[in-house]
Amino acid sequence: MLDIQNLTVTVQGKRILKGVNMHVSSGETVALFGPNGSGKTSLLHTIMGFPGYTVETGTIQFKGEDITGMSIDKRAERGIGMAFQRPPAVRGVKLKDILRMCINRREDVDETAISRYVQKLNLDDFQDRDVNLGFSGGEIKRCELVQLLAQDPDFTMFDEPDSGVDLVSIHLVGTVINELLQRGNGPCKKIKSGLIISHAGHILEFVNADRAYVILNGRLHCSGNPRDILDNIKSKGYEGCITCLR
Amino acid sequence: MSTVAPHKKRKKAGRDPSGKKGDIDLSAYSGTAEKHGPIETLKQLPFDVKDKSLSVGIDAEERCRSGSFYQIDHSVLLSSAYAEGLEVMDINRAREKYKWLSHYWWHAVHADADQYTAQTDKAQHHGYFVRTQPGTKVDFPLQACLFIGKEGLAQNVHNIVIAEEGSELNIITGCAAAQAVHTGLHIGISEFYVKKNARITFTMIHNWSDQMVVRPRSAIIVKENGLFMSNFICMKPVKDLQMYPTAICAGENATVRFNTVILAKEGSTMDIGSRVFLRAENSRAEIISRALTRGGDIIARGHLIGEVPGVKAHLECRGLMLSDRGTIHAIPELEGRADNIDMSHEAAVGKIAEEEIHYLMARGLSSDEATAAIVRGFLDIEIKGLPPHLAKEVKKAVTMEEDLHLF
Ligand SMILES: Nc1ncnc2c1ncn2[C@@H]1O[C@H](COP(=O)(O)OP(=O)(O)OP(=O)(O)O)[C@@H](O)[C@H]1O
Ligand SMILES: [Mg+2]
Numbered sequence: 001m002l003d004i005q006n007l008t009v010t011v012q013g014k015r016i017l018k019g020v021n022m023h024v025s026s027g028e029t030v031a032l033f034g035p036n037g038s039g040k041t042s043l044l045h046t047i048m049g050f051p052g053y054t055v056e057t058g059t060i061q062f063k064g065e066d067i068t069g070m071s072i073d074k075r076a077e078r079g080i081g082m083a084f085q086r087p088p089a090v091r092g093v094k095l096k097d098i099l100r101m102c103i104n105r106r107e108d109v110d111e112t113a114i115s116r117y118v119q120k121l122n123l124d125d126f127q128d129r130d131v132n133l134g135f136s137g138g139e140i141k142r143c144e145l146v147q148l149l150a151q152d153p154d155f156t157m158f159d160e161p162d163s164g165v166d167l168v169s170i171h172l173v174g175t176v177i178n179e180l181l182q183r184g185n186g187p188c189k190k191i192k193s194g195l196i197i198s199h200a201g202h203i204l205e206f207v208n209a210d211r212a213y214v215i216l217n218g219r220l221h222c223s224g225n226p227r228d229i230l231d232n233i234k235s236k237g238y239e240g241c242i243t244c245l246r
Numbered sequence: 247m248s249t250v251a252p253h254k255k256r257k258k259a260g261r262d263p264s265g266k267k268g269d270i271d272l273s274a275y276s277g278t279a280e281k282h283g284p285i286e287t288l289k290q291l292p293f294d295v296k297d298k299s300l301s302v303g304i305d306a307e308e309r310c311r312s313g314s315f316y317q318i319d320h321s322v323l324l325s326s327a328y329a330e331g332l333e334v335m336d337i338n339r340a341r342e343k344y345k346w347l348s349h350y351w352w353h354a355v356h357a358d359a360d361q362y363t364a365q366t367d368k369a370q371h372h373g374y375f376v377r378t379q380p381g382t383k384v385d386f387p388l389q390a391c392l393f394i395g396k397e398g399l400a401q402n403v404h405n406i407v408i409a410e411e412g413s414e415l416n417i418i419t420g421c422a423a424a425q426a427v428h429t430g431l432h433i434g435i436s437e438f439y440v441k442k443n444a445r446i447t448f449t450m451i452h453n454w455s456d457q458m459v460v461r462p463r464s465a466i467i468v469k470e471n472g473l474f475m476s477n478f479i480c481m482k483p484v485k486d487l488q489m490y491p492t493a494i495c496a497g498e499n500a501t502v503r504f505n506t507v508i509l510a511k512e513g514s515t516m517d518i519g520s521r522v523f524l525r526a527e528n529s530r531a532e533i534i535s536r537a538l539t540r541g542g543d544i545i546a547r548g549h550l551i552g553e554v555p556g557v558k559a560h561l562e563c564r565g566l567m568l569s570d571r572g573t574i575h576a577i578p579e580l581e582g583r584a585d586n587i588d589m590s591h592e593a594a595v596g597k598i599a600e601e602e603i604h605y606l607m608a609r610g611l612s613s614d615e616a617t618a619a620i621v622r623g624f625l626d627i628e629i630k631g632l633p634p635h636l637a638k639e640v641k642k643a644v645t646m647e648e649d650l651h652l653f
Contacts, residue, residue, distance in 0.1 A: 048608055050604055051600075051604070071607070071613075072604055072607035072608055073607040073608075073610055073611060073612050073613070076607065076608055076609060076610040077610055081608070081609075082608060084605070084608075087605055088599065088601045088602050088605050090602045090605060090606065090620060090623070091620075091623065091624070092620060092622070092623020092624045092625075092626060093602075093606070093619050093620055093623045094623070097619060097623075098606070098609055101609070101610070101611060101615070101619070102609055102610060105610055130623070147609055151609055151610060
């Protein structure tokens with residue numbers, strides 16, 4: 001699904017990602033751990049194609065196509081989606097407007113799906129509000145997810161979907177992420193893929209990740225079992241975790 | 247009755263209060279026009295005139311209208327009222343008919359306020375008189391059109407609107423110039439009197455042409471429990487538009503609201519503001535403006551003056567730049583002259599944040615679609631209490647331009 005080779009990225013002249021290699025297979029969900037400022041969000045933004053993240057070397061391939069220089073909306077069109085860690089408020093644009101525009105791009109559902117989605121995320125009363133304007137931390141996270149439901153990407157990136165979410169809502173967040181990534185226990189063929197950033201790993205108690213990466217100072221260090229890696233980070237810190245698993 | 251003199255600090259007549267571009271030379275415009283009309287029905291208007299009128303909310307079919315007033319150049323073509331207790335007529339006729347009108351004539355607006363008021367005092371070309379009888383509630387809007395059909399003409403109109411006690415009135419005024427007209431000068435004096443327990447909503451849509459100079463001069467006096475709401479929309483080119491309508495809350499619980507939505511294209515200068523004197527206990531005011539530039543220069547003013555304790559007012563002024571050229575200069579002013587007043591303002595001017603566009607693009611919208619969604623949202627001010635027929639016209643006027651030419 002996603003294949004990143006030797007990716008080096010600068011932001012305003014500062015090198016943030018240094019030779020990143022990453023692979024996410026079809027149907028696979030991987031977790032990404034790393035300390036504050038290590039480059040997690042930058043990696044997601046680079047995959048999504050935000051200007052300002054200048055690719056110095058390397059390539060990003062998605063579904064076999066080189067998307068390294070592609071615009072954001074084209075990537076979204078190809079099936080990439082993301083839940084932002086800190087999305088901007090967009091004054092004047094209502095949540096309902098965005099959901100409608102996303103749905104209108106799909107053929108499998110019609111606008112009646114909107115009410116289903118907002119109900120699922122307890123966002124009924126937010127449809128007519130300007131997106132993210134004055135939303136609480138937890139509301140923002142749910143609002144990101146409802147947009148992704150409307151968008152229905154094949155590869156979805158979640159930037160700290162669990163931070164700031166209360167103990168009851170996290171269950172809901174987990175359920176919806178599972179739905180987006182086809183992680184239910186049903187027998188259906190899994191083709192959707194995901195990348196989940198989490199610090200404490202709470203969300204992974206609800207969503208089974210297949211693998212985890214650790215990023216440190218712009219470099220991806222290891223990949224392995226998410227639980228083992230998380231336990232290692234908890235006991236030895238990020239640096240210790242890396243030496244251990246190498 | 248209280249009075250208000252707009253621009254009263256600039257006592258001397260003959261000076262252009264916009265200052266910036268220097269005085270407009272009034273002698274550059276023609277003071278005479280051939281006579282038009284009268285007509286029996288607006289359907290008799292030439293096709294292109296009808297068409298242009300429609301763009302400013304004037305419906306020749308008069309669907310859902312309580313009356314019409316139509317003036318081209320210096321001629322009143324038609325005035326009609328279909329609702330009980332509603333009067334619509336040529337102001338000159340009204341002044342002959344009602345001697346008491348002299349108490350209202352140049353009362354809210356002063357004749358010597360500036361060269362435009364002075365000019366209109368000297369050479370006035372009709373205008374409308376609208377009045378609702380006490381207790382009359384007129385549901386459908388009354389439409390009034392001021393149209394310029396002659397190149398280079400000066401049109402100086404003087405309007406008076408009176409909502410008697412307990413009455414309700416909706417007016418939509420469309421101001422436009424013929425397709426072939428490029429230059430011209432429109433001066434519009436408008437005096438509004440909102441009596442006790444009465445309400446007026448006044449919606450004005452402009453569609454002039456790229457070389458027109460426009461100088462509305464309006465003042466409003468609102469009595470006890472009265473409500474005046476103004477909606478002004480200009481999304482079309484104009485050379486130089488300057489106005490600063492001034493309202494006085496003269497009676498207890500009087501409420502004034504000004505909503506303004508303007509777009510300045512390259513070559514347009516718009517100096518637009520609203521001012522409210524809160525002169526009576528518990529009076530309320532709200533000024534909301536949205537200014538959009540695609541290369542034109544905008545000054546967006548707002549001035550709230552709290553003169554007695556216990557008044558409440560808010561001013562919100564947002565400007566959005568859609569081009570590297572053009573300017574928006576927001577000048578919100580709050581003036582407290584008593585204690586215990588609650589006045590606030592919010593002003594923001596800037597470009598659309600890239601981050602917001604990128605956010606929407608990540609949902610699959612193209613850059614243009616994302617920009618359009620944000621601009622549409624910017625322009626979509628929620629106008630409280632606007633009757634549905636007017637809300638429709640406002641929405642049409644605001645989005646028409648955007649749909650056709652913005653992107
Ligand atoms: N626009 C920018 N300008 C300057 N520095 C930036 C910019 N964007 C990111 N950085 C820097 O890049 C580094 C990585 O930031 P990034 O947001 O990717 O970290 P992160 O791993 O997501 O951290 P956190 O866990 O705190 O969210 C940080 O040092 C950050 O300050
Ligand atoms: Mg981050």
